[in-house]
Amino acid sequence: MPDRSASRATPLALTYVLPIAARTSQARALTGYLRRLARTVDEVIVVDGSLGETFEAHARSWSAHVRHIRPEIRTTNGKVAGVVTGVRAARNECVVVGDDDVRYRRAELARMLRLLQTHEVVRPQNFFRPLPWHARWDTARSLLNRLGDGDWPGTLGVRKSVLVEAGGYSGEVLFENLELVRTMRAAGGREAVPLDLFVARRPPETRHFVSQRVRQAYDEWARPGRFAAELALLPAAVLAGRKGPGWLLAAAACSVAAAEVGRRKGNGRAVFPASSALWAPAWLAERAVTSWMALGTRLLFGGVRYRTSRLRNAATPEHELRAKLQERSATEPA
Numbered sequence: 001m002p003d004r005s006a007s008r009a010t011p012l013a014l015t016y017v018l019p020i021a022a023r024t025s026q027a028r029a030l031t032g033y034l035r036r037l038a039r040t041v042d043e044v045i046v047v048d049g050s051l052g053e054t055f056e057a058h059a060r061s062w063s064a065h066v067r068h069i070r071p072e073i074r075t076t077n078g079k080v081a082g083v084v085t086g087v088r089a090a091r092n093e094c095v096v097v098g099d100d101d102v103r104y105r106r107a108e109l110a111r112m113l114r115l116l117q118t119h120e121v122v123r124p125q126n127f128f129r130p131l132p133w134h135a136r137w138d139t140a141r142s143l144l145n146r147l148g149d150g151d152w153p154g155t156l157g158v159r160k161s162v163l164v165e166a167g168g169y170s171g172e173v174l175f176e177n178l179e180l181v182r183t184m185r186a187a188g189g190r191e192a193v194p195l196d197l198f199v200a201r202r203p204p205e206t207r208h209f210v211s212q213r214v215r216q217a218y219d220e221w222a223r224p225g226r227f228a229a230e231l232a233l234l235p236a237a238v239l240a241g242r243k244g245p246g247w248l249l250a251a252a253a254c255s256v257a258a259a260e261v262g263r264r265k266g267n268g269r270a271v272f273p274a275s276s277a278l279w280a281p282a283w284l285a286e287r288a289v290t291s292w293m294a295l296g297t298r299l300l301f302g303g304v305r306y307r308t309s310r311l312r313n314a315a316t317p318e319h320e321l322r323a324k325l326q327e328r329s330a331t332e333p334a
Contacts (some may be wrong), residue, residue: 005233012106012113015090015160017097019071019082020058021049026100027061034104038065040106043091045072047082073243075171076309080270083180084168090160099154100172101124101202105280108199112157120189121181122157124197127271134210135203137286139144140279143262144255154201166325174304175219175315186321195266198313218297218304222315231295233288252281318330 016037019027022264038043039106044066048058053239055070062068069089083097094116096109108124115122126142128135146153156177162184163169169176169183220227238248259277263269297304303312 002012012071012109013092013094014041014109014113015043015045015086015087015092015095016041016104016109017045017047017083017090017095018100018295019049019079019086019097020100020101020173021078021082022054022058023050025054025057025061027057030100031061034062035065037104040104041096043067045069045086045089047089048079048085049078049082051138057280073171077171077173077176077306078310080169080171080176080179083176084171086158087158087163087169087299089197093160094157095160096157097155098199098200100149100153102153102277103200103202104155105200111194111197115192115194116157116159118161118190119160119192120187122192122194122197123177123181123185123267124153124155124157124199125151125195125268126155126201128155131273132206133316134206136210136273136276137279137282138203139276139284140259141287143259143272143276144280144283146195146257146262146265146268150195150323153199155199156180158184159189161233162187164289169325170316172311173222173313173315174215174306174311175222178219178315180220182315182318183244183321184187186318186325211235213286214297215304215306217287219314220291221294221298221313230287230291233284234292237285237288254285255280318324 011163012045016036034046036045046058046062046066046068047070048055048068049071050058052231067089069085071078072085072088073081074099075081087095094113096104096112098104112122119227125146131139142151142325146176158180158325166187173179181191203209217230220230237251238250240251256277259280263272263277294304301310
């Protein structure tokens with residue numbers, strides 16, 4: 001009989017890329033996770049855009065276990081520089097990219113590897129652990145997104161050859177995960193969105209959560225139909241309120257019911273508590289206001305603030321990416 005314990009101990013043929021750019025050392029938060037990853041997958045690459053002493057502190061903590069490198073390129077959205085550098089440096093065809101708050105287990109990485117055998121890009125689903133109030137609030141967004149084409153997590157799986165062949169992806173957009181997926185699809189890649197593949201994510205600090213509200217609403221410039229629907233939330237609520245509070249209560253009840261459907265899809269009840277759907281009215285009320293703030297940000301300032309600059313574009317339309325790749329292919333020598 002095969003030795004199952006030996007099989008479990010064999011590193012998965014994956015490269016794990018973690019892009020980071022921290023102001024202070026993240027050694028305490030990440031060292032244990034990186035060591036566990038190094039025992040689980042064939043290769044771990046930390047692409048570190050941190051400066052000075054912070055980079056050196058990370059090198060001392062991590063270099064014995066992972067490849068700790070600097071970004072080779074510069075982009076306005078710094079995460080993209082880290083991802084592209086890490087994917088290019090990977091020695092495996094199958095690559096998992098994860099933000100610094102993502103926490104994979106072996107079983108989830110093994111399934112990502114299996115999916116990458118038949119797909120070029122894989123989008124799993126995140127859930128927050130632990131669950132402070134603002135994580136419960138944001139979980140409602142995830143549940144509503146699961147009604148459609150799934151939520152957008154802080155991690156993706158990609159096939160290296162397809163992304164390298166496409167020349168990477170734009171680092172001048174805000175919604176970088178959507179840009180990456182669209183680029184992979186424009187290059188002919190197949191996308192998998194397993195609604196039952198759940199990967200834990202650490203919630204942000206409350207201050208950071210608050211600072212992301214308008215920025216997340218601005219992401220929807222990349223999906224005009226969805227953005228228009230979110231802009232319609234506020235006038236719809238005003239009209240409903242004029243008809244009486246019962247209309248608002250009915251709308252809130254419908255949003256809870258919709259979120260509950262999202263919670264039940266893909267065995268979501270395994271990771272999303274039963275109370276999660278109750279936060280849907282709060283999240284929709286937030287988005288009803290922040291969508292208009294995002295619109296004002298675009299019209300008045302030309303884009304949303306990202307670190308020390310502003311980004312105008314949320315993501316590139318997929319037909320434009322496809323046209324650019326076709327033009328590039330036509331001009332390259334045979």
